[in-house]
Amino acid sequence: MSDSEFSAFLLAGVLNVCDSDGVSAEDVLAAGGVTPHSLQVPGATVLRSKAVAVFDALSAVSHRPDAAFRAGLYLPIERSSELVQLFRSAPDLLALVAPLNAALGSVCGGLIGVSFRKDYARLGFGFPSWNIKLEEPFQEAAAGAVVCALRTRFGPNWRPVRVLMGHRRLKPEISTFEGIQLVFGTPDNAVILRAEEAKSEPRLSTSTGQVSKQPEPRQPRAGDVEFANEARRVVHGRLLLRLGAELEDVSKVFGISGRTLKRRLSEEETSLSSIVEGIRLAEAERLLIESSLPVTEISGALGYAHLPSFTRAFKRVTGRSPFDFRHESQSPQG
Numbered sequence: 001m002s003d004s005e006f007s008a009f010l011l012a013g014v015l016n017v018c019d020s021d022g023v024s025a026e027d028v029l030a031a032g033g034v035t036p037h038s039l040q041v042p043g044a045t046v047l048r049s050k051a052v053a054v055f056d057a058l059s060a061v062s063h064r065p066d067a068a069f070r071a072g073l074y075l076p077i078e079r080s081s082e083l084v085q086l087f088r089s090a091p092d093l094l095a096l097v098a099p100l101n102a103a104l105g106s107v108c109g110g111l112i113g114v115s116f117r118k119d120y121a122r123l124g125f126g127f128p129s130w131n132i133k134l135e136e137p138f139q140e141a142a143a144g145a146v147v148c149a150l151r152t153r154f155g156p157n158w159r160p161v162r163v164l165m166g167h168r169r170l171k172p173e174i175s176t177f178e179g180i181q182l183v184f185g186t187p188d189n190a191v192i193l194r195a196e197e198a199k200s201e202p203r204l205s206t207s208t209g210q211v212s213k214q215p216e217p218r219q220p221r222a223g224d225v226e227f228a229n230e231a232r233r234v235v236h237g238r239l240l241l242r243l244g245a246e247l248e249d250v251s252k253v254f255g256i257s258g259r260t261l262k263r264r265l266s267e268e269e270t271s272l273s274s275i276v277e278g279i280r281l282a283e284a285e286r287l288l289i290e291s292s293l294p295v296t297e298i299s300g301a302l303g304y305a306h307l308p309s310f311t312r313a314f315k316r317v318t319g320r321s322p323f324d325f326r327h328e329s330q331s332p333q334g
Contacts, residue, residue, distance in 0.1 A: 014028065014029070014054060014058060017058060017062065018058070021062045023058070023061050023062055024240070026237075027057075027061075027237050027240045028054060028057045028058050028061065028237070029054060029237070030233055030234065030236060030237025030238075030240075031053070031054075031057035031234060031237035031238045031240075031243055031253070032053035032054030032055075032056070032057045032058075032234075032237075032253060033053050033054075033230070033233075033234050033253045033254060034054060035233065053252065053253040053255075056252075057237070057238070057243060060243050061242075061243070119194060120161070120192055120193070120194060121192070121193055121194070122190050122191075122192055123190060123191040123192075123193070160180050160191045160192060160193045161180070161181065161192045161193055161194065162180060162181035162182070162183055162191075162192045163180060163181070163182050163183070163190075163191055163192075164183050164186040164188070164189060164190045164191075164192065165182065165183065165184050165185075165186060165189055226268060227264045227265065227267075227268060228265055228268040228270050228275070230254075231250060231254075231261075231265060231272065231275055232275050232278075232279065234250055234253050234254075235250060235272075235275050235276055235279055236279050236283075238250070238253075239276070239279055239280065239283065239302065239303065240283075242301070242303070245272075245276050245303070247261060247262070247272055250272060277313065280302045280303065280304075280313070281313065281314060281317050281318075283302060284298055284302055284310070284314060284322065285318075285325070287301075288322055288325055288326040288329065289326070289329045289330075295307065295310075295322045295323060295326070298310075298322070299311075299322075310322065
């Protein structure tokens with residue numbers, strides 16, 4: 001599949017899931033570092049490189065834990081190889097926290113039962129009913145995603161023996177993945193592993209800590225796109241979705257370290273804290289004028305821990321309290 005086709009189909013999946021879950025697609029894309037303009041460029045590849053950040057934002061605001069996986073299923077991929085590769089390269093998409101239930105919950109219905117028999121343990125997991133009727137290539141992708149959820153997030157010694165899938169596969173293209181046996185057409189879905197491993201808490205893999213040691217991808221310089229403007233758009237999208245806008249959160253979207261993000265913004269004579277505060281206050285002014293939301297709700301929606309903190313920040317910039325600003329903006333002019 002070409003890069004442009006990949007982008008188009010993945011975008012279609014994101015838009016469809018956003019629509020069905022009542023989420024703003026524009027905000028999700030912005031939080032993932034994707035601009036509407038970039039999607040219109042011939043041969044656009046933006047979603048291939050930003051897919052993890054977009055999926056991360058989508059998962060965070062969706063009402064269902066399988067939002068990212070549902071979006072990925074819109075890819076018409078032969079033998080599911082590209083979707084599996086996407087999940088392999090995106091461990092943060094698959095499991096956000098240590099417990100096994102969260103790891104499986106990112107790609108399926110989560111852990112629904114644990115049983116022990118002699119030397120082996122059986123971890124049963126659920127899959128949404130829509131998934132059972134998937135076309136055959138996507139069934140393999142589902143199995144691959146489950147395996148990746150286990151292998152990319154937990155230590156190398158915590159290794160399943162096999163993964164059982166209730167999907168009916170007469171001629172599976174994939175019988176093993178990451179060294180783990182895949183069995184299709186079983187009565188239920190389960191992960192089989194050695195009992196001693198199941199009884200010990202899975203240890204988080206340290207592989208994600210190696211990211212900063214890898215060569216950082218080239219980012220657009222000022223001659224292409226002003227980096228500060230890109231950062232503002234990402235921060236704006238994340239704030240609207242009530243996602244984190246700390247240094248680690250934003251640098252992750254761009255695939256760079258926090259130190260590099262600081263340096264890049266410093267080169268354009270700004271900082272992340274200045275960007276966040278500027279966007280917060282601009283949004284506060286808009287909400288105070290255009291909405292009837294109580295000031296306390298506006299403060300919380302913009303991420304301020306307490307109303308006094310919001311009031312001080314707003315007054316420092318505008319010279320007026322939020323209450324006075326709203327009153328003056330709504331008073332008849334003249």
